[in-house]
Amino acid sequence: MTENRGKHPYCFAKLEVVFPEGEDGLRSTPESCFPCHYKTDCLREAMKGKEGLKVKEEMVDRAYNSGMIGFFKRWSDKKDFHRKMHEKK
Numbered sequence: 001m002t003e004n005r006g007k008h009p010y011c012f013a014k015l016e017v018v019f020p021e022g023e024d025g026l027r028s029t030p031e032s033c034f035p036c037h038y039k040t041d042c043l044r045e046a047m048k049g050k051e052g053l054k055v056k057e058e059m060v061d062r063a064y065n066s067g068m069i070g071f072f073k074r075w076s077d078k079k080d081f082h083r084k085m086h087e088k089k
Helices: 002-006 039-048 050-065 071-087
Strands: none
Touching: 039 050, 050 071
C-alpha cells in the first residue's frame, strides 16, 4: 500500500468529483472520498484552480443573500475573484 502513496487517483483535484454541488445547491464531499488518504490535499488542490474561485464566489453570494456580509464586502470580494480568474488564464 505504501508504494501507491506517490500516485494520485484519477479523481485527484477534480472539483466536480471531490466537491460536487448537491440537489440543495450546497457543495459537499461525497462519502466515497472519506477513506482516501489524499482527500485533504485533493480538495486543497482543487480549490486553488479557477473552479475553486467560482466556488468561493458562490460562498460570497450565499453570505450576502443571508445577510452575513454587506454590499461593499461582496463587491470587493467578487472583484478580487474575477481579477484572479483573469490572471489564471
